[in-house]
Amino acid sequence: MAIPTEIKHETPQHGAAPSTTSVHPLDPLTAAELEEAVRILARERHLGDNIRIASINLIEPAKSVVEKYRTGSPFERKALAVLMDRVKHSSYEAVVDLVNKSVPSVTPLPSEVQPSIMLDEFSECEQAVRRSPLFKEALKKRGVKDADLVMVEPWSAGMYGTEVPEDKGLRRMRALCFVRSEPKDNGYARPIDSMVIVVDLYKMDVVRIEEYPIAPLPPEPGNWAREYIPNMRKDLKPVEIVQPEGVSFTVEGNQVEWQKWKFRVGFTSREGLVLHTISYTDDGVERPILYRASICEMVVPYGDPREQYYRKNAFDIGEYGLGMLANSLALGCDCLGVIHYFDFPLVDSHGTVTPLKNAVCLHEEDFGILWKHTDWRTGQSEVRRSRRLSVSFIATVGNYEYGFYWYFYQDGSIQCEIKLTGIMNTTALAPGEQPQYGMEIAPQLNAPFHQHIFAARLVPTVDGPNNSVVEVNTVSVPTGPTNPHGNAFVAEETVFATEKEAQRRVNSASARFWRVVNPSKKNRLGRPVGYRLVPGENCPPFVQPDAAVMRRAGFTSNHVWVTPYDPKERYAAGEYPNQHPTGDGLPNWTKANRKVDNTEIALWYVFAHNHVPRPEDWPVMPVAMLGFQFRPDGFFEQSAAMDVPPPPAKDHCCH
Numbered sequence: 001m002a003i004p005t006e007i008k009h010e011t012p013q014h015g016a017a018p019s020t021t022s023v024h025p026l027d028p029l030t031a032a033e034l035e036e037a038v039r040i041l042a043r044e045r046h047l048g049d050n051i052r053i054a055s056i057n058l059i060e061p062a063k064s065v066v067e068k069y070r071t072g073s074p075f076e077r078k079a080l081a082v083l084m085d086r087v088k089h090s091s092y093e094a095v096v097d098l099v100n101k102s103v104p105s106v107t108p109l110p111s112e113v114q115p116s117i118m119l120d121e122f123s124e125c126e127q128a129v130r131r132s133p134l135f136k137e138a139l140k141k142r143g144v145k146d147a148d149l150v151m152v153e154p155w156s157a158g159m160y161g162t163e164v165p166e167d168k169g170l171r172r173m174r175a176l177c178f179v180r181s182e183p184k185d186n187g188y189a190r191p192i193d194s195m196v197i198v199v200d201l202y203k204m205d206v207v208r209i210e211e212y213p214i215a216p217l218p219p220e221p222g223n224w225a226r227e228y229i230p231n232m233r234k235d236l237k238p239v240e241i242v243q244p245e246g247v248s249f250t251v252e253g254n255q256v257e258w259q260k261w262k263f264r265v266g267f268t269s270r271e272g273l274v275l276h277t278i279s280y281t282d283d284g285v286e287r288p289i290l291y292r293a294s295i296c297e298m299v300v301p302y303g304d305p306r307e308q309y310y311r312k313n314a315f316d317i318g319e320y321g322l323g324m325l326a327n328s329l330a331l332g333c334d335c336l337g338v339i340h341y342f343d344f345p346l347v348d349s350h351g352t353v354t355p356l357k358n359a360v361c362l363h364e365e366d367f368g369i370l371w372k373h374t375d376w377r378t379g380q381s382e383v384r385r386s387r388r389l390s391v392s393f394i395a396t397v398g399n400y401e402y403g404f405y406w407y408f409y410q411d412g413s414i415q416c417e418i419k420l421t422g423i424m425n426t427t428a429l430a431p432g433e434q435p436q437y438g439m440e441i442a443p444q445l446n447a448p449f450h451q452h453i454f455a456a457r458l459v460p461t462v463d464g465p466n467n468s469v470v471e472v473n474t475v476s477v478p479t480g481p482t483n484p485h486g487n488a489f490v491a492e493e494t495v496f497a498t499e500k501e502a503q504r505r506v507n508s509a510s511a512r513f514w515r516v517v518n519p520s521k522k523n524r525l526g527r528p529v530g531y532r533l534v535p536g537e538n539c540p541p542f543v544q545p546d547a548a549v550m551r552r553a554g555f556t557s558n559h560v561w562v563t564p565y566d567p568k569e570r571y572a573a574g575e576y577p578n579q580h581p582t583g584d585g586l587p588n589w590t591k592a593n594r595k596v597d598n599t600e601i602a603l604w605y606v607f608a609h610n611h612v613p614r615p616e617d618w619p620v621m622p623v624a625m626l627g628f629q630f631r632p633d634g635f636f637e638q639s640a641a642m643d644v645p646p647p648p649a650k651d652h653c654c655h
């Protein structure tokens with residue numbers, strides 16, 4: 001095995017004994033375990049000055065192991081470390097056994113594949129640009145006097161088949177630049193539209209600067225920090241969320257119980273928040289629903305075809321890692337009420353472990369009415385307030401923020417909601433120029449059309465391991481002898497037998513939705529028990545099917561994919577989308593057209609927010625939301641929310 005042997009320094013020992021130890025096979029690696037993994041890698045001579053750690057995450061044990069696990073019994077703890085040798089230009093996957101304190105396997109990655117971009121590389125890339133004489137010269141040419149006020153924004157380089165020979169085999173980033181007028185100014189208000197700085201991340205050196213026609217800087221600032229907003233409204237009175245008797249949920253380690261729900265909170269450096277073993281206790285019986293749920297990939301394709309911009313297609317999960325970019329949430333700001341926070345540790349590319357405080361927020365929310373009816377004849381009236389449990393985290397990816405929220409409801413529904421906010425990426429316009437592929441959002445400032453496309457990976461276990469997916473389309477019945485008045489319409493069901501049949505798009509014309517059913521478990525009405533995947537806002541990708549980005553973003557060509565469950569098929573664009581020459585993931589795996597009927601499956605739901613920018617999205621975009629719901633459909637005998645009690649009498653409203 002071609003593994004690095006040169007060790008210049010031992011990895012420093014970090015702190016004292018572990019303050020927390022893992023207590024369940026699915027618990028993310030603790031800080032102590034991450035430190036131990038780094039120590040084992042160093043001791044076994046897999047680390048050194050030239051080696052960077054792209055990620056270390058738990059290797060989740062097999063589903064069968066998790067299902068058989070009983071509290072207190074021993075379990076394996078293995079970590080997958082992705083390592084990169086900056087000198088040999090090679091990368092490795094190392095399996096670290098934390099119980100036996102060994103490295104049982106090291107597998108080199110294919111030479112053309114790049115691990116995700118490491119957080120440290122962003123700042124190192126920026127420093128490399130700043131010390132480059134080419135950069136100083138390019139700024140001079142553009143009349144930018146103070147290089148310290150230039151904001152350098154490294155973007156993943158992707159792989160488009162147009163790469164010049166000198167880039168071959170390089171680990172690259174492409175940096176765009178913006179100018180601040182003072183240190184706290186919003187740089188995105190003044191894009192330097194005319195240059196892209198290509199950086200070699202192995203050497204941390206500027207390779208070249210690609211030059212394009214120089215556009216003048218837009219004239220206006222676009223500031224958002226509080227010191228720039230002198231006249232804030234003054235008529236807001238405080239709102240306090242008070243739970244005088246405490247919360248209605250319990251948390252034990254990473255396990256949460258609330259109402260009849262039970263699930264585990266997990267976290268990876270790539271996906272951020274992961275939910276495991278979601279179940280609902282119905283009449284004393286704990287019924288499984290989802291084994292694992294996460295947003296596993298996303299891509300933001302920009303529709304600007306100009307040479308300097310056609311490569312703007314960030315895979316924010318596979319190329320950057322949302323867990324690494326997660327915020328430490330603030331009480332009263334990010335989350336309101338009585339909050340339970342989960343902290344998760346992160347490891348940087350040098351092996352230093354840092355706890356991320358308040359990474360995931362858990363709390364209850366009042367969510368309006370749950371159900372209501374008034375009998376106008378008798379005057380009887382019943383109303384129930386909806387209480388939902390929210391589990392969330394927020395990641396900052398350069399200019400944008402993404403909030404990922406999972407909600408649990410008292411009627412057995414689950415909802416995934418993504419909140420998009422932050423600052424739009426911008427380009428410059430000449431005076432009087434109308435943008436062709438974007439919208440002028442402030443004088444001479446263009447925000448290009450783009451899409452935010454997300455992939456959820458759900459591993460359904462609706463009342464047991466073997467599930468099927470059924471598509472339901474509502475269709476009009478032609479007028480005729482059985483439908484003489486032309487008013488008939490029916491819901492037609494089609495079971496997906498194979499992966500190819502299960503590659504589908506949303507269709508509002510047939511009010512299309514999907515049911516995940518357990519064919520071997522019937523409800524009292526004789527139909528298989530199920531959960532309904534209810535799509536929300538969605539649209540197709542607007543790049544051409546043969547656009548180069550689609551080689552890596554092929555997963556966006558369908559909104560629904562169903563695959564046989566394979567724990568190795570984790571991410572919609574494959575393990576290593578960063579600079580992947582051919583792309584991987586769903587389009588590749590499903591070529592085998594495997595059977596997906598009445599077996600263990602993964603259900604992938606891809607959904608898009610199409611961003612046609614508005615002036616009101618500037619300077620910081622108010623939250624836009626999209627997502628989907630997973631609602632019981634024949635799972636319960638009737639509404640699961642009937643036993644929710646009315647609000648206390650002191651609130652007067654319900655009697």
Ligand SMILES: [Cu+2]
Pocket residue numbers: 424450452611
């Ligand atoms: Cu957007």
